[in-house]
Amino acid sequence: xxxxxxxxxxxxxxxxxxxxxxxxxxxxxxxxxxxxxxxxxxxxxxxxxxxxxxxxxxxxxxxxxxxxxxxxxxxxxxxxxxxxxxxxxxxxxx
Numbered sequence: 001x002x003x004x005x006x007x008x009x010x011x012x013x014x015x016x017x018x019x020x021x022x023x024x025x026x027x028x029x030x031x032x033x034x035x036x037x038x039x040x041x042x043x044x045x046x047x048x049x050x051x052x053x054x055x056x057x058x059x060x061x062x063x064x065x066x067x068x069x070x071x072x073x074x075x076x077x078x079x080x081x082x083x084x085x086x087x088x089x090x091x092x093x094x
C-alpha cells in the first residue's frame with residue numbers, strides 16, 4: 001500500500017524530518033509517496049545510505065517521490081503521467 005505524505009507547504013527542515021519519521025513508521029511492504037515542491041536532494045543521499053530506492057516524477061513546484069526499501073519487490077506502479085522528469089535511484093544492495 002502506498003502511504004501519501006504531502007510536505008509541499010512546509011518550511012525547512014520539516015519536510016525532511018516528517019519524511020524520516022514516516023519512513024521509520026512505514027509498515028513492511030508499504031511504500032511512501034512523498035509530495036514536495038522541490039526535489040529534496042539532501043534526502044536522496046540519506047535514502048541511499050539507509051538502503052532505500054526511489055522514483056522521482058514531476059516538475060517544478062510539484063514533485064512526487066515514491067520511496068521503498070531497496071530489497072522490496074517493486075509493484076511497478078507509475079506515480080502519475082504528464083511529467084517533465086522521471087528517474088529511479090537505488091541505494092547499495094545489502
